[in-house]
Amino acid sequence: MANEQPVRMCLYCRKRSSKDELFRLVRSEDGRLIWDRTGKEQKRGYYLCKQRSCVQGILQSRKSAVRLKQEVTEQLTASLEKRYDSEESAGNLDEQ
Numbered sequence: 696m697a698n699e700q701p702v703r704m705c706l707y708c709r710k711r712s713s714k715d716e717l718f719r720l721v722r723s724e725d726g727r728l729i730w731d732r733t734g735k736e737q738k739r740g741y742y743l744c745k746q747r748s749c750v751q752g753i754l755q756s757r758k759s760a761v762r763l764k765q766e767v768t769e770q771l772t773a774s775l776e777k778r779y780d781s782e783e784s785a786g787n788l789d790e791q
């Protein structure tokens with residue numbers, strides 16, 4: 696109770712989750728959303744569930760991007776998906 700996690704809302708599905716269940720994104724100089732890997736950028740953060748459906752959804756849903764006036768690029772989703780792949784392969788080294 697005394698240890699409440701800060702809660703943020705996913706850009707895509709609008710679900711609220713604690714920060715460690717979300718990717719933190721920030722706006723780069725050129726107006727694109729980029730993944731703030733360290734979570735320490737001194738910028739306004741945007742959040743996205745650590746779920747493939749939300750990562751892919753935000754790219755496909757131009758509505759979200761328009762609403763936010765942010766540019767969601769394939770580069771962003773590619774870097775987030777790479778992270779999944781590394782997590783998944785770390786757990787399944789025996790698999791092809």
Ligand SMILES: [Zn+2]
Pocket residue numbers: 705706707708709710743744746749
């Ligand atoms: Zn989500």
